[in-house]
Amino acid sequence: MKRTGPPFLAAWMLEHWTPGGCDHALAGDLQESFRAGRSNEWYWRQVLAALAIQWTKSLFRHRIVLIFAAAWAALSPAWSLLIIRLHHSIDFTGPIWRQPWPWSTVLIIGLSTAESLLFIWTGVLVYLVIVLTLFQTTNHWRIGRAFAASVAGYVLAVACELAIAAMVAAPSSTAHGTDWGTLTLTGVIADFSVWAILRRLPCLIGILCALWEVASIDEHPITLVE
């Protein structure tokens, strides 16, 4: 059977999954070698190796982003605790809070999402102010795209987490009777139990998506000279 081209999925992965954009010279080299008689298996091996190398380089280049995102996400339980304490001081009996279903659910989900996104966006702004002004003062920031990426990442992560929690019957704070009044800020920050770490994941993914978007301009230095 006559071969028409390299494996479609492998070529697509190389084109779309290479951090910082596809290296067209490399992609062309792989295509040229494939047309010269290399096998599908060879092509796949080359693509997977190229992706592994590029991702390793990219993660190392973005190590400050990774460290900052992990540190900020570690603080998220303290933010949740502050929000819960704030809720206790607000009167939720007004007519605006007494909506019929499904608006009541929409209101609760929207409020809790907004509170989490506020924490994530504060983290993005702190990163931009501290890190970028210290090291990259002349960069053009892609703040709009970063914030959109954080929303997408956070919402997707929460949806995945809820689905997984429903499947494995994960304990919620209310289910095992957590008394929020007795918790301290330092206590919740220092809690690194499995469930505490899992609850931090949506926040970590949200802030990572945003910061990755901001930091990815490093990989396209040509676009900075506009």
Add this chain to the structure above:
Amino acid sequence: MERSYLGEFELMLLLAIIRLGEEAYGVPISREIEQHRGRNVAIGSVYAALERLESKGLVTSSLGDPTPERGGKAKRYFRITKEGLRHVQETRRVLTRLWQKLPEWTGEGA
């Protein structure tokens, strides 16, 4: 000036570039290395090492014209710089001296 020696793979790449001359781009460089090492090489690792050499100022690169057999993608040609050539010669000098110091050893059965 701080003196840095080339790694094994870097030296192979620079020698391949010297040998290929005007035709030094990813495919022939990788083929050259495969032929002499006797095993497959990931073209991605060749590019990663070449980019490292370029950042050290030992090679330069330029894009050629896109060709249909490459899906319309251009070749990236690499050339060794004067500094790169100096590094190759220095590494060769050091390795030769070290080999000469070995007492009547053929390398077989080691």
